[in-house]
Amino acid sequence: MKGMKASVAIVAAASLLIGLGGVAYAFHSGGVAECEGCHSMHNPMSGALLTKSDASSTCLNCHENPNDTGPSSYHVSTAEAKLGAGQAPLQRSPGGDFGWLKKSYTFTVRGTVNNEAGQTHGHNIIAKDYNYSVDTDFSQAPGGSFNSSSLSCISCHDQHSAWRRTDMSGTLVKPEIGKAVPPIANSGSYHSSADPISGSTAVGVFRLLAGKGWVADNVTFDVEPPHVVVNSSYNRTEATSQVRDAYGKGMGEWCATCHPDMHTNSGRLVHPVTQQFNDTVFTNYNAYVKSGDLTGDQTKSYSSLAPYEIGASDYAVLKTQASYTVKQQPGPASASEAVVMCLSCHRAHATGWPDGLRWMYQAEFMTYNGMYPGTDNGAPAQFARGRTAAEAQAAYYDRPVTDFANYQRMFCNKCHAKD
Amino acid sequence: MNRRITYCCVLAVAAALSGAFLVPADVWGGVTAHYLYNLSDFNGTVPYDSPRIFIDSDRSEVYVLHMNAVGVFNDAGMEIFRFSYEPDTNTVTDLTVDEQGDILVLSYQGPYYRVVRCNFRGELKDAIAITDVPKEFSSLMPSRLVRRMGKLYLADANSMKIVVTDGNGRFLQGFDLVQVLQLREQDRNSTGITGFNVDPEGNMLFTISVLFSAYRLSPDGALESFGQPGSAPGKFNIVGGIATDRRGNYLVTDVLKGVVMVFDRDFRFLTQFGTYGTKPGDLIGPKDLHMDGQGRLYVTQGRKRGVSVFRLAYD
Numbered sequence: 001m002k003g004m005k006a007s008v009a010i011v012a013a014a015s016l017l018i019g020l021g022g023v024a025y026a027f028h029s030g031g032v033a034e035c036e037g038c039h040s041m042h043n044p045m046s047g048a049l050l051t052k053s054d055a056s057s058t059c060l061n062c063h064e065n066p067n068d069t070g071p072s073s074y075h076v077s078t079a080e081a082k083l084g085a086g087q088a089p090l091q092r093s094p095g096g097d098f099g100w101l102k103k104s105y106t107f108t109v110r111g112t113v114n115n116e117a118g119q120t121h122g123h124n125i126i127a128k129d130y131n132y133s134v135d136t137d138f139s140q141a142p143g144g145s146f147n148s149s150s151l152s153c154i155s156c157h158d159q160h161s162a163w164r165r166t167d168m169s170g171t172l173v174k175p176e177i178g179k180a181v182p183p184i185a186n187s188g189s190y191h192s193s194a195d196p197i198s199g200s201t202a203v204g205v206f207r208l209l210a211g212k213g214w215v216a217d218n219v220t221f222d223v224e225p226p227h228v229v230v231n232s233s234y235n236r237t238e239a240t241s242q243v244r245d246a247y248g249k250g251m252g253e254w255c256a257t258c259h260p261d262m263h264t265n266s267g268r269l270v271h272p273v274t275q276q277f278n279d280t281v282f283t284n285y286n287a288y289v290k291s292g293d294l295t296g297d298q299t300k301s302y303s304s305l306a307p308y309e310i311g312a313s314d315y316a317v318l319k320t321q322a323s324y325t326v327k328q329q330p331g332p333a334s335a336s337e338a339v340v341m342c343l344s345c346h347r348a349h350a351t352g353w354p355d356g357l358r359w360m361y362q363a364e365f366m367t368y369n370g371m372y373p374g375t376d377n378g379a380p381a382q383f384a385r386g387r388t389a390a391e392a393q394a395a396y397y398d399r400p401v402t403d404f405a406n407y408q409r410m411f412c413n414k415c416h417a418k419d
Numbered sequence: 420m421n422r423r424i425t426y427c428c429v430l431a432v433a434a435a436l437s438g439a440f441l442v443p444a445d446v447w448g449g450v451t452a453h454y455l456y457n458l459s460d461f462n463g464t465v466p467y468d469s470p471r472i473f474i475d476s477d478r479s480e481v482y483v484l485h486m487n488a489v490g491v492f493n494d495a496g497m498e499i500f501r502f503s504y505e506p507d508t509n510t511v512t513d514l515t516v517d518e519q520g521d522i523l524v525l526s527y528q529g530p531y532y533r534v535v536r537c538n539f540r541g542e543l544k545d546a547i548a549i550t551d552v553p554k555e556f557s558s559l560m561p562s563r564l565v566r567r568m569g570k571l572y573l574a575d576a577n578s579m580k581i582v583v584t585d586g587n588g589r590f591l592q593g594f595d596l597v598q599v600l601q602l603r604e605q606d607r608n609s610t611g612i613t614g615f616n617v618d619p620e621g622n623m624l625f626t627i628s629v630l631f632s633a634y635r636l637s638p639d640g641a642l643e644s645f646g647q648p649g650s651a652p653g654k655f656n657i658v659g660g661i662a663t664d665r666r667g668n669y670l671v672t673d674v675l676k677g678v679v680m681v682f683d684r685d686f687r688f689l690t691q692f693g694t695y696g697t698k699p700g701d702l703i704g705p706k707d708l709h710m711d712g713q714g715r716l717y718v719t720q721g722r723k724r725g726v727s728v729f730r731l732a733y734d
Contacts, residue, residue: 034648036631036654036655037648038675039650040656058675061674061704062628065576066471067611068576069512069532069560069561069577070530070577072611080468081468081469082510083486084487084488085486085506129704129721129722130704131722
């Protein structure tokens with residue numbers, strides 16, 4: 001006891017004199033870092049020596065914080081205590097806020113009561129301790145066979161991050177028996193991330209996404225993780241700027257692991273995925289500003305509401321694109337550097353709209369009479385769809401309504417320009 | 420003889436039955452924790468999910484903020500009143516009570532916060548303007564509001580800054596914890612404060628889960644810390660809220676383990692209680708905790724398990 005008291009005093013004195021210093025790495029800065037953040041060696045509560053009831057709850061211990069008052073770094077879920085009626089989820093990460101899964105809306109259109117369940121807004125991870133439960137609409141992944149009852153954060157993310165990038169051209173490797181690969185020194189997700197050092201260190205793949213060999217329920221990944229870089233300030237409002245996820249390549253094929261029938265390669269008649277813009281779409285994308293306005297040009301045509309892949313894994317290019325923080329950013333300079341992918345229309349986690357789409361698509365207008373339609377501003381119910389105007393704006397990441405036309409039609413028109 | 424045996428059997432059965440209805444106390448390190456009840460209404464446990472709570476010890480009332488509504492509970496843990504705020508005018512983030520019994524509310528309109536004073540029914544009386552704030556703290560977006568010894572403490576958990584004002588909102592002190600802790604600026608938003616409180620002596624108490632540490636920051640800026648990573652008793656997996664008891668001990672939740680840990684004023688580990696589970700007295704995701712003036716500890720939980728109340732007793 002005496003010794004303990006002395007050692008505590010020494011620590012305290014040192015802290016006063018020297019300052020505590022130190023670097024705060026999150027648990028996985030590119031790869032696994034802090035075992036005690038998730039595992040209990042001698043008092044586990046569930047399989048894999050986890051100290052929580054399920055994997056997703058373990059993740060949300062850090063990736064959701066009831067203290068949040070707005071977008072906050074690596075947080076991907078808004079605490080339920082802040083999701084009362086009229087309160088929109090707070091996070092603005094490119095993947096989206098899982099809190100939208102808890103926002104259900106009821107409204108009457110033409111005499112018919114519509115119940116829009118929150119679970120339709122994205123991927124229903126199962127996190128019992130955070131009240132996220134299984135999708136009751138889809139027992140399996142749409143266009144696939146992955147069982148919804150198994151969906152968790154680690155269905156898509158490898159929390160230990162086996163895969164890593166070893167150079168700027170996008171070479172990805174992972175450890176295997178009998179093989180040596182460079183250790184992960186830091187995250188590789190951000191435009192500001194340190195680069196791998198050839199022959200010495202690697203960086204983590206984007207968002208610790210799983211890759212070839214990763215087993216999720218009855219599905220085994222047979223593609224490498226996609227190539228993406230995001231701005232280091234990725235979780236922020238887009239009221240005055242846009243957040244650029246620089247998608248390189250591989251996203252469509254990666255999503256097709258669980259949603260194979262949604263991919264062009266399935267041979268089924270579906271919206272193109274992993275397909276280069278044709279000349280018409282390329283022209284439309286750069287010209288489209290808003291409904292009725294095709295006066296745009298390539299230098300400022302990019303919209304984070306309809307991103308695309310560049311079709312390459314050149315990380316120097318990706319990091320440059322991801323570094324943009326202004327509102328007006330360049331779109332594709334040629335059709336060959338624009339590839340449509342799943343995330344051109346969907347967000348990976350959840351959105352404020354059905355089917356995890358980036359925009360509302362179930363009625364004619366996204367905006368109405370120059371306003372975001374809401375139950376609180378007299379907009380017709382078919383456009384307000386049970387939401388307040390503030391909730392609708394939050395679902396568009398706080399974009400001013402003037403970014404759109406007074407009567408803005410579906411943002412599918414960013415590529416198809418039918419309005 | 421037979422009557423004596425019968426009497427002993429009856430006593431034994433009675434003892435066994437009484438044990439079935441009592442939650443056993445956890446006793447270690449001279450501190451005993453008895454689970455009492457959950458905050459309830461006439462439907463049973465109110466299914467709060469990680470709410471904010473404030474204890475008004477002077478009036479023996481507990482305020483619980485959840486989904487922009489405030490529940491008021493009496494000394495027996497029963498809800499006696501409730502009021503709510505319209506989210507389009509106010510998103511309420513935290514609340515506390517002043518010496519007159521008025522409720523001070525930290526709320527947001529869009530990205531702008533304000534502190535307002537309300538009566539006991541939650542009706543607006545006036546606003547407290549936060550003034551004379553230096554530029555380096557002007558972008559504060561506080562998530563926590565504490566009133567102690569006539570001062571207001573506004574803590575921005577994400578940017579790791581604390582502003583202290585007088586009771587009228589005039590700036591007195593500011594603390595940038597990134598500088599105090601000598602962290603890198605680029606780590607500011609990915610570090611963050613987890614739990615925050617102010618003890619009766621005006622020391623600011625906070626935890627940082629990614630550093631596996633708890634801290635005591637005195638009004639004159641002296642900083643001390645304790646805690647180390649691990650799953651053994653007394654070590655931190657994911658440290659959560661922090662509070663002090665009437666003996667000056669520090670009570671800290673561990674969100675991952677589902678326990679409350681007790682450390683003395685010299686940061687020596689005394690005991691921990693609770694266990695992850697769904698039985699009465701178990702804890703799931705305990706994020707925050709507060710002591711009242713009668714030795715009762717209120718612990719918030721996830722999975723809609725509401726607020727559990729324990730009585731602490733000391734040897």
